[in-house]
Each structure stands twice: as structure tokens, then as C-alpha cells.
Amino acid sequence: MKEDAMEVGSEKFKELMALWEYTSQEMGPELDYKRFDELMNFWKSMPLEMHVSWHEAFESASALPExxxxxxxxxxxxxxARNRENIDLCNLEWKLRRGFSIFFNITNIIEEDDLEQKIPLAFGRLLGMKEPDNSIHNVWQTYFMPLATTKQMVLICGCVNDILQLMHVGRRFLGYEAVQQALADQFEGFKSCLRMNQFRAWRQELKLDFPELLAKHPTDEMRAALGKEFCDWVEVQDDWLWSEEV
Structure with missing residues (x-):
């Protein structure tokens, strides 16, 4: 299944990300992790605004019996957890960054469903907020923004709201070409929020204290299956989020 990632459409992109997650799993029984209690004590200290996948993984780990x-x-x-976080970040990069679709030789079209549901839900997950049980009109303003209970989260949610409003203007009035650079700039501002001190400090402590839990990926087998260009790009997103540099 070797395909040039630059010729892969958005649906194929999602399929490859799902396959990447599946093939990253390691099999084989082993005795209980000796530092399990220590890990759980640290894990529960993670910021509330970490991607929902980290909270769900914590709940799953907490329920594991001896x-x-x-x-x-x-x-x-x-x-x-790490891959689901990456999927949302990569999908937003795919839709919002100027020149990204040109690099991959793909027409970057933002559909109505992207604007109304998929993109707001991805932003919400990245900020640790679970999705609503049912589809909600204007989901960001009516559902997610009221969940912001701290000054910091209010500011971040306001940044996301500005991005979504600019996308509405681009889709309905000016066209995306007219707002693409502004979108890219605002998205960079949002990404900087994901690297604020509290998030960066928790990730770095996890890397230093529990390195055995964060195996480097993708593997050679995954590169062979998904294509080197694609895996290199995904790995850059992961490295950016977990690096020590600001």
C-alpha cells in the first residue's frame, strides 16, 4: 500500500491516520507495570485543557484491574491518546494553513459540515472538552464557549471563535482566498496556546519521568505502509507539540 502522500485526498488522509493508529499498537502480554501507581498519581495532575483523548485514556487506565x-x-x-490528538491537529492544519493544500497538490475545500460541526468539534477536543451528545446548531458559541470557566480558557475560546467567524466570512462573502492568510495567522495564535507553560511543563515531565511509555513512532513498518512523506509530516506535528522549544 505505497502511495505518494501528496496525492492523497482528505478521505484517504483519514483512512491513513486510522491505519497509522492501528499499526502503532504493540502486542504481547507482560507483568503489571511496576510504576503504575506513581504514573496514575502524576497523570491525574494533567491540565484540564489537555485533549479529551488523554482524559479518556486516564479513565481507561484507572479502571484496569491488577x-x-x-x-x-x-x-x-x-x-x-497521542495519535487522536495528532489527528485533530493535523486535520485543522489541513484545512486552515495557507499553502498546505498546494504543497500536497490537493484542492482544500471547506464544506458546510466542516464549518458547522467538524472543525468546532476538533477545536473542542483539543481543549479537553467532550462533544455534545447530539448535533447542535452554532455548536461553538452555544455549547463550547459556556464551558470555559477560567480567564485563560475564555481567551482561548475567543481565539477559536474569531477563527470560525472568519471562516464564515470567507465561505459566505469574500471567498477563502481573501481570508486565508488571516486564518493562518490566527491558527498560529491558537497553536501557541497549546504550548503554554502548563501544557508544556506536563508533557516534559511525562517525557522525563516516564520515557518508557512514549515510544517513538512511526515505525519502519508504518513508513512502508503509509509512505515516507506522509509519516515524516505527521511526525513533525507530534515533535512540535512535544518538543522543549517554545
Whole structure:
């Protein structure tokens, strides 16, 4: 299944990301992780605004009985959380960054469903907010923004709201070409929020104290299956989020 990632459409992109997550899993039984209690004490200190996948992984790990707390099992939970976070970040990059679709030789079209549901939901997940049970009109303003309870989150949610409003203007009035650079600039501002001190400090402490849980990926097998260009690009997103540089 070797395909040039630059010729892959958005639907194929999602399929490849799903396959990447699946093939990143490691199999094999092992004794319980000796530092499990220490890990859980640290894990529960993560910022509330971390991607929802980290909170769900924490809940899954907390429910593991003795005898089911192996290092491979925990690494699968970490890989899944990390990859789901990456999927949302990469999909937003795919839609919002200037010149990205040109680089991959793909027409970057933002559909109505992207604007009304998919993009707001991705922003919400990245900020640790679970999706509503049912589809909601104007979901960002009516559902997500009221969940912002701190001054910091109000500011971040306001930044996202500005992005979504600019997208509405581009789609309905001016065209995306007219607002693309402004969108890219505002999205860079949002990304800087994901690297604020509290998030960066937690990630760095996790890397330093529990390096055995964060195996480097993608593997050689994944590169062979998905294509080097695609895996290199995804890995850059992951490195950016987890690097020590601001």
C-alpha cells in the first residue's frame, strides 16, 4: 500500500491516520507495570485543557484491574491518546494553513459540515472538552464557549471563535482566498496556546519521568505502509507539540 502522500485526498488522509493508529499498537502480554501507581498519581495532575483523548485514556487506565496493567497495554493507551490528538491537529492544519493544500497538490475545500460541526468539534477536543451528545446548531458559541470557566480558557475560546467567524466570512462573502492568510495567522495564535507553560511543563515531565511509555513512532513498518512523506509530516506535528522549544 505505497502511495505518494501528496496525492492523497482528505478521505484517504483519514483512512491513513486510522491505519497509522492501528499499526502503532504493540502486542504481547507482560507483568503489571511496576510504576503504575506513581504514573496514575502524576497523570491525574494533567491540565484540564489537555485533549479529551488523554482524559479518556486516564479513565481507561484507572479502571484496569491488577494483572491487566502491563507496560505494552499502557503504551497502547498512550499511543492512542497521542495519535487522536495528532489527528485533530493535523486535520485543522489541513484545512486552515495557507499553502498546505498546494504543497500536497490537493484542492482544500471547506464544506458546510466542516464549518458547522467538524472543525468546532476538533477545536473542542483539543481543549479537553467532550462533544455534545447530539448535533447542535452554532455548536461553538452555544455549547463550547459556556464551558470555559477560567480567564485563560475564555481567551482561548475567543481565539477559536474569531477563527470560525472568519471562516464564515470567507465561505459566505469574500471567498477563502481573501481570508486565508488571516486564518493562518490566527491558527498560529491558537497553536501557541497549546504550548503554554502548563501544557508544556506536563508533557516534559511525562517525557522525563516516564520515557518508557512514549515510544517513538512511526515505525519502519508504518513508513512502508503509509509512505515516507506522509509519516515524516505527521511526525513533525507530534515533535512540535512535544518538543522543549517554545
Amino acid at each position: 494483572g491487566k496493567r502491563s507496560l505494552p497495554g499502557l503504551r497502547r493507551l498512550f499511543a492512542k
